[in-house]
Amino acid sequence: MRVLALSPGPLALQLDRLPALVSLCEQVGATLQVACAPTCRGAWDLIPQVEKILPFDFEASPTLADWANLLGCVREPDFQVCLNFAEGQQVNLMLSMSHIPTRIASSGFSSTEIISPGEGWCAQRLASFLKPLGCTLDADRFSLALSSKDLDAARAEQPAGEGPMLLLAPAGSTGDWPEQRWTSLPESIAQRLKGLRTLQLSPELPLNRRAAAVASSDVVLSSCPVTQRLAVYNGVPLVALGAQPENLPNRPEIRCLGHQADLSALKDGEVLQALGF
Structure with missing residues (x-):
């Protein structure tokens, strides 16, 4: 299985998402591609499950050409799941034209699963993103494997x-x-x-x-x-x-x-x- 994460926000938010994405990949045997700002790629380089980083700065007012390029990147591989942490009409329009069958987010017309925020500390709250896939999260057990x-x-x-x-x-x-x-x-x-x-x-x-x-x-x-x-x-x-x-x-x-x-x-x-x- 191949998972896509659309991950806007600063570096601290990227780190908050590591336990959920790693746990998902481990439980379903998936690899991961992440769309995030180039300045934040270091967070995702810390985990071995990441197959590819798609440089995309959600906060830099992307143009239609930028969204079209991202659509090309997400349509080419065979993604089965998208965890979408971004919001807005553009990202939903882009995802609605993708071939990804399962699209999980907290809002948006392109989502196949709408989730509510979970409970617990910031990383643990993302357990709700994994629930539609039958997966669980214990963020407190997550640890980094450094070289x-x-x-x-x-x-x-x-x-x-x-x-x-x-x-x-x-x-x-x-x-x-x-x-x-x-x-x-x-x-x-x-x-x-x-x-x-x-x-x-x-x-x-x-x-x-x-x-x-x-x-x-x-x-x-x-x-x-x-x-x-x-x-x-x-x-x-x-x-x-x-x-x-x-x-x-x-x-x-x-x-x-x-x-x-x-x-x-x-x-x-x-x-x-x-x-x-």
Whole structure:
């Protein structure tokens, strides 16, 4: 079986969809092609089920020619299923002219199955997309299988020593926790825990390298939604600044702290306590 996913949205949303698409492919023995913005392809390169990426930026006001080209791409292979996360008249018109027999979405006249949002944290809510196919989803069990090459490279970039590794990953956006607090926090922790190693993750790293850096750490402190999801998918203890608890799985090693709109109000002591100090 071959599955098509039409996947608009930023990188964090792409990562939210990984557990559902991987679970579907594993349960029905399918391969996957994904239409997404070129800047988001790194998310789908993390999973082996992806056969092909179809570069298509849904948010860039595609022209009729762009939609026609995408239609050609989806009509040529023999797709049996489409999970459509996009909305709008153009995408529905395009899908209605495709030969895909099962088209699942939350709305749209081209859909053969209309689903309602599921329950649970953000990745688990997509279980409703799998239900019409007789498949189930346990997003909390999903984990990334990273290459040994990327993991070795990540470990080589860590500070020398045998102490615990704290990875800092600020979002770097307006309203983030102030930069000086990201800088001073390791010094405060080092006074309480000798041998602590810290590294600040660069958002410029390719996503596979960022995932490996997360997986090679002992704990992650991050206000970046992408890094937060990478920590969840690698089973690494996480303090997620600005994240809503309902958007992450309920695990003892995951703690949500502060509100996205007011991270500057967070004190060092609150973050230290969340980290266990």
